[in-house]
Amino acid sequence: MEGVGIVxxxxxxxxxxxxxxxxxxxESCATCSAKCAESEVEFLEFNNNISAKQGDLVKIKNNTKNILSYKFLVYGLPLILFMTSTSAAYFILNKYSINNTDLISLIVGIISLVIAFIIIKSIDNKYKKSTDAAILLEKL
Known part of the structure; x- marks a missing residue:
């Protein structure tokens, strides 16, 4: 995705x-009730790495590789941790014939989601300071 914005x-x-x-x-489809064809104005804040001045035109590009990595991190990591920890807890608890294996496995899964959130937050804070951003600006 690329677009042009005004500082x-x-x-x-x-x-x-x-x-x-x-x-x-x-496309603008008059019969569509979803209103997906409406363009909206948004204001985005960026670091001024390109020495832009008020009124300058800038090109906004996204780094597809980084965006796909972020999507996997946000959606894939919690899912994988939840499924593996819940399954592992269930099989281990069943092996030792412990009561309430379903409930305990669910609690272990929820704890794994909290751990996934902490991991994602720490990675997000690391990349927030990085120059390898998902959205790139270029002065026109």
Whole structure:
């Protein structure tokens, strides 16, 4: 995805870019009630790494590889941890004939989701400071 935005505000080494988000389907269909063809104006804040001034045009590009990695991290990691920890707890508890194996396995799964959240939060904080961002700006 690429788009062009206008720098609306500059200050404190940050810029606010007005960006018109394109519709999901790309067409304006009068009979569609989903209103997916409506474009909306959004204001995005970025670090001013490109020395932009108010009124400058900037190109906004996304790094597809990073976005796919983030999606796997946010959706895949919790799912994998939940499924493996719940299954492992269930089989281990059944092997030793412990009562309430379902409930205890569920609790272990929920704890694994909390652990996944902590892992995702720490990775997010690390990448927040990184220059290898998912959204890239380029001055036009």
């Amino acid at each position: 609306r505000k500059v200050g404190n080494n940050k810029i606010i870019v007005e960006f018109v988000r394109q519709s999901a389907c790309g």
